[in-house]
Protein backbone atom coordinates (compact mmCIF):
# COMPACT_ATOMS: atom_id res chain seq x y z
CA UNK A 1 0.00 0.00 0.00
CA UNK A 2 1.45 3.35 -0.92
CA UNK A 3 1.81 6.26 1.44
CA UNK A 4 -0.73 8.19 -0.63
CA UNK A 5 -3.29 5.40 -0.35
CA UNK A 6 -2.83 5.19 3.39
CA UNK A 7 -3.12 8.98 3.59
CA UNK A 8 -6.50 8.83 1.81
CA UNK A 9 -7.69 6.02 4.01
CA UNK A 10 -6.70 7.87 7.15
CA UNK A 11 -8.54 10.99 6.03
CA UNK A 12 -11.74 9.02 5.55
CA UNK A 13 -11.29 7.23 8.87
CA UNK A 14 -10.85 10.58 10.58
CA UNK A 15 -14.27 11.64 9.35
CA UNK A 16 -15.89 8.41 10.51
CA UNK A 17 -14.28 7.87 13.92
CA UNK A 18 -13.82 11.49 15.03
CA UNK A 19 -10.69 13.38 16.00
CA UNK A 20 -10.14 11.79 19.43
CA UNK A 21 -10.37 8.19 18.28
CA UNK A 22 -8.36 9.07 15.23
CA UNK A 23 -5.49 10.61 17.19
CA UNK A 24 -5.43 7.81 19.75
CA UNK A 25 -6.01 4.73 17.62
CA UNK A 26 -5.59 5.43 13.92
CA UNK A 27 -2.73 7.88 13.65
CA UNK A 28 -0.16 5.61 15.36
CA UNK A 29 -0.82 2.75 12.92
CA UNK A 30 1.80 2.18 10.28
CA UNK A 31 0.79 0.09 7.30
CA UNK A 32 2.95 -2.76 6.14
CA UNK A 33 2.64 -5.13 3.21
CA UNK A 34 -0.59 -6.49 1.82
CA UNK A 35 -0.33 -10.07 0.61
CA UNK A 36 -2.79 -12.91 0.09
CA UNK A 37 -5.69 -10.79 1.30
CA UNK A 38 -3.96 -9.95 4.59
CA UNK A 39 -2.96 -6.37 5.34
CA UNK A 40 -0.30 -5.79 7.96
CA UNK A 41 -0.64 -2.90 10.37
CA UNK A 42 2.20 -2.16 12.77
CA UNK A 43 1.11 -1.31 16.30
CA UNK A 44 3.09 -0.14 19.35
CA UNK A 45 1.63 -2.64 21.88
CA UNK A 46 -0.46 -5.80 21.93
CA UNK A 47 -3.17 -4.02 23.85
CA UNK A 48 -3.29 -1.35 21.18
CA UNK A 49 -3.57 -3.97 18.43
CA UNK A 50 -6.37 -5.80 20.26
CA UNK A 51 -8.31 -2.63 20.81
CA UNK A 52 -8.06 -1.49 17.19
CA UNK A 53 -8.86 -4.99 16.01
CA UNK A 54 -12.02 -5.19 18.11
CA UNK A 55 -13.26 -1.68 17.45
CA UNK A 56 -12.06 -0.51 14.07
CA UNK A 57 -11.16 -3.60 12.02
CA UNK A 58 -14.30 -3.58 9.90
CA UNK A 59 -14.07 0.11 9.21
CA UNK A 60 -10.40 -0.11 8.23
CA UNK A 61 -11.04 -3.09 5.96
CA UNK A 62 -13.94 -1.25 4.36
CA UNK A 63 -11.75 1.77 3.64
CA UNK A 64 -8.88 -0.38 2.35
CA UNK A 65 -11.17 -2.03 -0.14
CA UNK A 66 -12.70 1.32 -1.10
CA UNK A 67 -9.15 2.40 -1.95
CA UNK A 68 -8.77 -0.62 -4.23
CA UNK A 69 -6.65 -2.66 -1.80
CA UNK A 70 -8.00 -6.18 -1.67
CA UNK A 71 -7.81 -7.37 1.91
CA UNK A 72 -10.18 -9.52 3.91
CA UNK A 73 -8.16 -9.66 7.11
CA UNK A 74 -5.94 -7.37 9.14
CA UNK A 75 -2.85 -8.62 10.89
CA UNK A 76 -1.66 -6.44 13.76
CA UNK A 77 2.08 -6.73 14.20
CA UNK A 78 3.91 -5.52 17.26
CA UNK A 79 6.60 -3.07 16.20
CA UNK A 80 8.55 -0.18 17.67
CA UNK A 81 8.25 1.48 14.28
CA UNK A 82 4.84 2.99 14.64
CA UNK A 83 3.80 6.59 14.53
CA UNK A 84 3.71 6.52 18.30
CA UNK A 85 7.51 6.34 18.35
CA UNK A 86 9.08 9.77 18.90
CA UNK A 87 11.03 10.00 15.61
CA UNK A 88 8.09 8.82 13.58
CA UNK A 89 5.95 11.66 14.87
CA UNK A 90 8.34 14.17 13.40
CA UNK A 91 8.35 12.79 9.89
CA UNK A 92 6.05 12.05 7.03
CA UNK A 93 6.59 8.35 6.78
CA UNK A 94 7.41 6.23 3.83
CA UNK A 95 7.54 2.57 4.73
CA UNK A 96 10.35 0.58 3.32
CA UNK A 97 9.16 -2.85 2.40
CA UNK A 98 12.40 -4.62 1.76
CA UNK A 99 12.94 -5.57 5.37
CA UNK A 100 9.48 -6.93 6.11
CA UNK A 101 9.94 -10.48 7.30
CA UNK A 102 9.20 -12.47 10.40
CA UNK A 103 7.40 -11.46 13.53
CA UNK A 104 7.05 -7.73 12.91
CA UNK A 105 10.38 -6.95 14.56
CA UNK A 106 12.09 -6.27 11.32
CA UNK A 107 10.54 -3.29 9.62
CA UNK A 108 12.88 -0.48 8.81
CA UNK A 109 12.36 2.88 10.51
CA UNK A 110 10.29 5.43 8.59
CA UNK A 111 12.28 7.25 5.96
CA UNK A 112 11.73 10.89 5.18
CA UNK A 113 11.33 11.30 1.39
CA UNK A 114 12.65 14.87 1.67
CA UNK A 115 16.00 13.53 2.91
CA UNK A 116 17.29 12.55 -0.52
CA UNK A 117 20.63 13.05 -2.23
CA UNK A 118 18.96 15.49 -4.61
CA UNK A 119 18.00 17.71 -1.70
CA UNK A 120 21.39 17.52 -0.02
CA UNK A 121 23.52 20.57 -0.74
CA UNK A 122 27.21 19.79 -0.94
CA UNK A 123 29.95 22.17 0.12
CA UNK A 124 33.46 21.91 1.45
CA UNK A 125 32.46 20.96 5.00
CA UNK A 126 30.42 17.94 3.96
CA UNK A 127 31.87 16.88 0.62
CA UNK A 128 33.77 13.87 1.91
CA UNK A 129 30.83 12.56 3.91
CA UNK A 130 28.59 13.08 0.90
CA UNK A 131 30.98 11.27 -1.45
CA UNK A 132 31.31 8.33 0.92
CA UNK A 133 27.54 8.16 1.36
CA UNK A 134 27.04 8.19 -2.41
CA UNK A 135 29.54 5.38 -2.79
CA UNK A 136 27.84 3.03 -0.34
CA UNK A 137 24.43 3.97 -1.78
CA UNK A 138 25.54 2.43 -5.09
CA UNK A 139 25.28 -0.94 -3.38
CA UNK A 140 28.43 -2.26 -5.05
CA UNK A 141 31.06 -4.45 -3.41
CA UNK A 142 31.77 -3.39 0.16
CA UNK A 143 34.94 -1.32 0.20
CA UNK A 144 34.90 0.21 3.65
CA UNK A 145 33.10 -1.33 6.53
CA UNK A 146 31.63 0.31 8.46
CA UNK A 147 31.07 3.76 7.02
CA UNK A 148 31.00 5.91 10.14
CA UNK A 149 29.49 9.40 9.67
CA UNK A 150 29.71 11.86 12.49
CA UNK A 151 29.11 15.54 13.13
CA UNK A 152 27.45 18.04 15.44
CA UNK A 153 23.73 18.62 15.89
CA UNK A 154 21.67 19.34 12.78
CA UNK A 155 24.48 19.04 10.25
CA UNK A 156 22.82 16.43 8.05
CA UNK A 157 23.76 12.98 9.42
CA UNK A 158 20.22 11.68 9.43
CA UNK A 159 19.57 13.31 6.08
CA UNK A 160 22.49 11.39 4.56
CA UNK A 161 21.49 8.13 6.25
CA UNK A 162 17.95 8.37 4.85
CA UNK A 163 19.33 9.31 1.44
CA UNK A 164 21.50 6.18 1.40
CA UNK A 165 18.62 3.94 2.46
CA UNK A 166 16.26 5.38 -0.14
CA UNK A 167 18.81 5.25 -2.92
CA UNK A 168 19.59 1.63 -2.11
CA UNK A 169 15.91 0.77 -2.16
CA UNK A 170 15.61 2.29 -5.60
CA UNK A 171 18.77 0.88 -7.10
CA UNK A 172 18.72 -2.51 -5.45
CA UNK A 173 15.17 -3.32 -4.43
CA UNK A 174 16.17 -6.91 -3.82
CA UNK A 175 18.54 -5.85 -1.07
CA UNK A 176 17.42 -6.17 2.51
CA UNK A 177 18.25 -2.75 3.97
CA UNK A 178 17.54 -2.20 7.63
CA UNK A 179 17.71 1.36 8.90
CA UNK A 180 17.03 2.20 12.52
CA UNK A 181 18.24 4.41 15.33
CA UNK A 182 20.46 2.97 18.05
CA UNK A 183 17.61 3.64 20.45
CA UNK A 184 15.34 1.46 18.34
CA UNK A 185 18.02 -1.22 18.21
CA UNK A 186 18.01 -1.27 22.00
CA UNK A 187 14.24 -1.19 22.15
CA UNK A 188 13.98 -4.21 19.88
CA UNK A 189 16.71 -6.01 21.77
CA UNK A 190 14.90 -5.50 25.09
CA UNK A 191 11.62 -6.52 23.52
CA UNK A 192 13.19 -9.68 22.13
CA UNK A 193 14.62 -10.52 25.55
CA UNK A 194 11.27 -9.91 27.19
CA UNK A 195 9.33 -11.94 24.65
CA UNK A 196 11.99 -14.66 24.56
CA UNK A 197 12.51 -14.07 20.86
CA UNK A 198 16.26 -13.64 20.80
CA UNK A 199 16.62 -16.15 17.98
CA UNK A 200 14.28 -14.05 15.81
CA UNK A 201 16.18 -10.94 16.75
CA UNK A 202 19.54 -12.46 15.88
CA UNK A 203 18.24 -13.92 12.67
CA UNK A 204 16.72 -10.64 11.62
CA UNK A 205 19.85 -8.60 12.20
CA UNK A 206 22.17 -11.18 10.75
CA UNK A 207 20.13 -11.64 7.61
CA UNK A 208 20.21 -8.07 6.35
CA UNK A 209 22.37 -6.97 3.43
CA UNK A 210 22.87 -3.47 4.75
CA UNK A 211 22.53 -2.42 8.37
CA UNK A 212 22.23 1.30 9.11
CA UNK A 213 22.26 2.52 12.71
CA UNK A 214 21.71 6.21 13.44
CA UNK A 215 22.94 8.00 16.59
CA UNK A 216 25.03 5.10 17.84
CA UNK A 217 26.30 7.16 20.79
CA UNK A 218 22.99 6.24 22.40
CA UNK A 219 24.20 2.72 23.27
CA UNK A 220 27.17 4.05 25.26
CA UNK A 221 26.87 2.86 28.85
CA UNK A 222 24.22 0.25 27.95
CA UNK A 223 26.28 -2.86 28.39
CA UNK A 224 24.04 -5.64 27.14
CA UNK A 225 22.94 -3.66 24.10
CA UNK A 226 26.56 -2.92 23.27
CA UNK A 227 27.40 -6.57 23.60
CA UNK A 228 24.62 -7.58 21.22
CA UNK A 229 25.53 -4.78 18.84
CA UNK A 230 29.12 -5.96 18.84
CA UNK A 231 28.13 -9.52 17.92
CA UNK A 232 25.72 -8.35 15.23
CA UNK A 233 28.41 -6.10 13.85
CA UNK A 234 30.99 -8.87 13.71
CA UNK A 235 28.62 -11.34 12.12
CA UNK A 236 27.75 -8.88 9.35
CA UNK A 237 31.33 -7.83 8.71
CA UNK A 238 32.29 -11.50 8.44
CA UNK A 239 29.62 -11.94 5.79
CA UNK A 240 30.87 -8.82 3.94
CA UNK A 241 27.61 -7.01 4.53
CA UNK A 242 27.68 -3.21 4.55
CA UNK A 243 27.25 -1.40 7.85
CA UNK A 244 26.64 2.34 8.07
CA UNK A 245 26.72 4.11 11.37
CA UNK A 246 26.15 7.71 12.42
CA UNK A 247 26.97 9.48 15.67
CA UNK A 248 27.34 12.96 17.06
CA UNK A 249 31.07 12.45 17.64
CA UNK A 250 33.99 10.30 16.55
CA UNK A 251 34.16 6.73 17.91
CA UNK A 252 37.11 7.58 20.15
CA UNK A 253 35.17 10.40 21.78
CA UNK A 254 32.12 8.37 22.73
CA UNK A 255 32.42 7.91 26.48
CA UNK A 256 31.33 4.64 28.08
CA UNK A 257 31.64 2.77 24.83
CA UNK A 258 33.64 -0.42 25.18
CA UNK A 259 37.07 -0.31 23.62
CA UNK A 260 36.39 -3.32 21.40
CA UNK A 261 33.25 -1.62 20.02
CA UNK A 262 35.17 1.63 19.49
CA UNK A 263 37.92 -0.15 17.67
CA UNK A 264 35.42 -2.03 15.50
CA UNK A 265 33.69 1.21 14.60
CA UNK A 266 36.96 2.74 13.49
CA UNK A 267 38.07 -0.04 11.24
CA UNK A 268 36.24 1.21 8.15
CA UNK A 269 35.98 4.77 6.96
CA UNK A 270 35.31 7.47 9.54
CA UNK A 271 34.15 10.76 8.03
CA UNK A 272 33.21 14.00 9.62
CA UNK A 273 30.47 16.46 8.71
CA UNK A 274 32.16 19.72 9.61
CA UNK A 275 30.25 22.77 10.82
CA UNK A 276 28.83 24.67 7.86
CA UNK A 277 30.64 27.59 6.29
CA UNK A 278 29.02 30.70 4.81
CA UNK A 279 28.88 29.37 1.24
CA UNK A 280 27.27 26.10 2.25
CA UNK A 281 24.68 27.89 4.37
CA UNK A 282 23.84 30.17 1.47
CA UNK A 283 23.55 27.19 -0.89
CA UNK A 284 21.25 25.41 1.53
CA UNK A 285 19.08 28.50 1.90
CA UNK A 286 18.81 28.86 -1.87
CA UNK A 287 17.76 25.26 -2.19
CA UNK A 288 15.21 25.50 0.65
CA UNK A 289 13.90 28.71 -0.89
CA UNK A 290 12.67 26.78 -3.90
CA UNK A 291 10.58 24.55 -1.65
CA UNK A 292 9.13 27.51 0.22
CA UNK A 293 8.27 29.27 -3.01
CA UNK A 294 6.23 26.28 -4.09
CA UNK A 295 4.12 26.68 -0.96
CA UNK A 296 3.93 30.46 -1.19
CA UNK A 297 4.14 31.32 -4.89
CA UNK A 298 3.23 34.97 -4.31
CA UNK A 299 6.06 35.71 -1.90
CA UNK A 300 9.44 37.03 -3.02
CA UNK A 301 12.55 37.31 -0.89
CA UNK A 302 14.12 40.76 -0.84
CA UNK A 303 17.71 41.45 -1.73
CA UNK A 304 20.30 40.56 0.86
CA UNK A 305 17.96 38.53 3.10
CA UNK A 306 19.45 35.11 2.34
CA UNK A 307 23.00 36.44 2.64
CA UNK A 308 22.10 38.03 5.96
CA UNK A 309 20.66 34.76 7.29
CA UNK A 310 23.65 32.74 6.06
CA UNK A 311 25.94 35.18 7.77
CA UNK A 312 24.10 35.39 11.06
CA UNK A 313 22.63 31.93 11.68
CA UNK A 314 25.64 29.74 12.11
CA UNK A 315 24.52 27.25 14.75
CA UNK A 316 23.08 24.48 12.57
CA UNK A 317 21.15 23.73 9.41
CA UNK A 318 17.96 22.86 11.23
CA UNK A 319 17.80 26.33 12.75
CA UNK A 320 18.59 27.90 9.39
CA UNK A 321 15.83 25.94 7.72
CA UNK A 322 13.39 26.78 10.50
CA UNK A 323 14.18 30.47 10.17
CA UNK A 324 13.28 30.47 6.48
CA UNK A 325 10.06 28.55 7.09
CA UNK A 326 9.13 30.98 9.81
CA UNK A 327 9.84 33.99 7.58
CA UNK A 328 7.53 32.72 4.87
CA UNK A 329 4.75 31.79 7.26
CA UNK A 330 5.00 35.15 9.02
CA UNK A 331 5.10 37.17 5.80
CA UNK A 332 2.06 35.39 4.44
CA UNK A 333 0.12 35.83 7.69
CA UNK A 334 0.77 39.54 8.09
CA UNK A 335 0.74 40.27 4.35
CA UNK A 336 4.19 41.85 4.32
CA UNK A 337 7.04 41.33 1.91
CA UNK A 338 10.13 39.44 3.04
CA UNK A 339 12.73 42.14 3.44
CA UNK A 340 15.38 42.95 6.01
CA UNK A 341 12.90 44.71 8.31
CA UNK A 342 10.57 41.76 8.45
CA UNK A 343 13.54 39.42 8.96
CA UNK A 344 14.78 41.40 11.96
CA UNK A 345 11.26 41.52 13.46
CA UNK A 346 10.33 37.95 12.87
CA UNK A 347 13.64 36.31 13.76
CA UNK A 348 14.79 38.52 16.61
CA UNK A 349 15.04 35.58 19.02
CA UNK A 350 16.92 33.30 16.60
CA UNK A 351 19.32 36.08 15.70
CA UNK A 352 19.91 36.86 19.36
CA UNK A 353 20.65 33.28 20.28
CA UNK A 354 23.09 32.97 17.40
CA UNK A 355 24.83 36.01 18.76
CA UNK A 356 25.51 34.13 21.97
CA UNK A 357 28.96 34.95 23.28
CA UNK A 358 31.16 32.16 24.58
CA UNK A 359 32.47 32.93 28.06
CA UNK A 360 35.79 32.00 29.67
CA UNK A 361 33.83 30.18 32.38
CA UNK A 362 32.09 28.01 29.81
CA UNK A 363 35.41 27.17 28.21
CA UNK A 364 36.89 26.22 31.57
CA UNK A 365 33.92 23.98 32.31
CA UNK A 366 33.98 22.24 28.94
CA UNK A 367 37.73 21.71 28.99
CA UNK A 368 37.70 20.29 32.54
CA UNK A 369 34.89 17.91 31.56
CA UNK A 370 36.78 16.87 28.46
CA UNK A 371 39.95 16.06 30.41
CA UNK A 372 38.07 14.74 33.37
CA UNK A 373 39.60 17.10 35.91
CA UNK A 374 37.92 19.28 38.52
CA UNK A 375 37.21 22.89 37.68
CA UNK A 376 38.99 23.89 40.87
CA UNK A 377 42.15 22.13 39.66
CA UNK A 378 41.98 23.94 36.35
CA UNK A 379 41.83 27.31 38.06
CA UNK A 380 43.91 26.40 41.12
CA UNK A 381 47.67 26.64 41.63
CA UNK A 382 48.71 23.01 41.02
CA UNK A 383 51.32 22.66 38.28
CA UNK A 384 50.99 18.96 37.56
CA UNK A 385 51.09 18.30 33.83
CA UNK A 386 47.62 16.69 33.99
CA UNK A 387 46.20 20.03 35.14
CA UNK A 388 48.60 22.41 33.43
CA UNK A 389 47.96 21.18 29.89
CA UNK A 390 44.14 21.43 30.05
CA UNK A 391 44.61 24.84 31.68
CA UNK A 392 46.75 26.01 28.78
CA UNK A 393 44.22 24.64 26.32
CA UNK A 394 41.44 26.55 28.09
CA UNK A 395 43.57 29.71 28.00
CA UNK A 396 44.21 29.25 24.31
CA UNK A 397 40.51 28.74 23.58
CA UNK A 398 39.63 31.76 25.71
CA UNK A 399 41.97 33.85 23.60
CA UNK A 400 40.54 32.44 20.35
CA UNK A 401 36.86 32.38 21.14
CA UNK A 402 36.28 35.37 23.42
CA UNK A 403 37.18 39.02 23.17
CA UNK A 404 38.85 39.01 26.61
CA UNK A 405 42.34 40.46 26.90
CA UNK A 406 45.26 38.43 28.27
CA UNK A 407 45.12 40.12 31.71
CA UNK A 408 41.37 39.54 31.89
CA UNK A 409 41.84 35.87 31.03
CA UNK A 410 44.63 35.63 33.62
CA UNK A 411 42.31 37.02 36.31
CA UNK A 412 39.73 34.34 35.51
CA UNK A 413 42.38 31.65 35.87
CA UNK A 414 42.94 32.18 39.56
CA UNK A 415 44.57 35.61 39.19
CA UNK A 416 47.46 34.54 36.96
CA UNK A 417 49.68 37.05 35.26
CA UNK A 418 49.10 37.91 31.59
CA UNK A 419 52.56 36.57 30.70
CA UNK A 420 51.55 33.15 32.00
CA UNK A 421 48.51 33.23 29.75
CA UNK A 422 50.65 34.34 26.82
CA UNK A 423 53.07 31.50 27.43
CA UNK A 424 50.19 28.99 27.62
CA UNK A 425 48.63 30.25 24.39
CA UNK A 426 51.97 30.05 22.55
CA UNK A 427 52.68 26.58 23.86
CA UNK A 428 49.34 25.29 22.57
CA UNK A 429 49.87 27.04 19.23
CA UNK A 430 53.12 25.07 18.88
CA UNK A 431 51.63 21.78 20.04
CA UNK A 432 48.71 22.18 17.69
CA UNK A 433 51.18 21.83 14.82
CA UNK A 434 53.17 18.93 16.22
CA UNK A 435 50.73 16.90 18.30
CA UNK A 436 47.73 15.52 16.43
CA UNK A 437 45.95 14.54 19.64
CA UNK A 438 46.02 18.14 20.85
CA UNK A 439 44.87 19.37 17.43
CA UNK A 440 41.95 16.96 17.62
CA UNK A 441 41.07 17.98 21.19
CA UNK A 442 41.06 21.62 20.12
CA UNK A 443 38.87 20.93 17.14
CA UNK A 444 36.39 18.96 19.20
CA UNK A 445 36.25 21.46 22.03
CA UNK A 446 35.93 24.38 19.62
CA UNK A 447 33.05 22.67 17.92
CA UNK A 448 31.29 21.78 21.15
CA UNK A 449 31.62 25.33 22.42
CA UNK A 450 30.30 26.89 19.24
CA UNK A 451 27.33 24.57 18.85
Ligand SMILES: Nc1ncnc2c1ncn2[C@@H]1O[C@H](COP(=O)(O)OP(=O)(O)OP(=O)(O)O)[C@@H](O)[C@H]1O
Pocket residue numbers: 115119120121122126151152153154155156157158159160248284317318321
Ligand atom coordinates in the same frame (compact mmCIF):
# COMPACT_ATOMS: atom_id res chain seq x y z
N1 LIG B 1 23.77 19.81 3.31
C1 LIG B 1 22.46 19.91 3.52
N2 LIG B 1 21.62 20.19 2.49
C2 LIG B 1 20.30 20.30 2.69
N3 LIG B 1 19.70 20.15 3.89
C3 LIG B 1 20.47 19.87 4.95
C4 LIG B 1 21.90 19.74 4.82
N4 LIG B 1 22.42 19.47 6.03
C5 LIG B 1 21.36 19.42 6.87
N5 LIG B 1 20.21 19.67 6.23
C6 LIG B 1 18.86 19.73 6.81
O1 LIG B 1 18.98 20.12 8.17
C7 LIG B 1 18.05 19.42 8.97
C8 LIG B 1 18.78 18.68 10.07
O2 LIG B 1 19.53 17.62 9.49
P1 LIG B 1 19.65 16.17 10.16
O3 LIG B 1 18.37 15.81 10.86
O4 LIG B 1 20.15 15.23 9.13
O5 LIG B 1 20.75 16.48 11.23
P2 LIG B 1 21.55 15.50 12.19
O6 LIG B 1 22.97 15.73 11.89
O7 LIG B 1 21.03 14.11 12.06
O8 LIG B 1 21.17 16.13 13.58
P3 LIG B 1 20.92 15.47 15.03
O9 LIG B 1 22.26 15.29 15.61
O10 LIG B 1 20.11 16.50 15.71
O11 LIG B 1 20.17 14.19 14.82
C9 LIG B 1 17.29 18.50 8.04
O12 LIG B 1 16.06 19.10 7.69
C10 LIG B 1 18.19 18.39 6.83
O13 LIG B 1 17.45 18.18 5.65
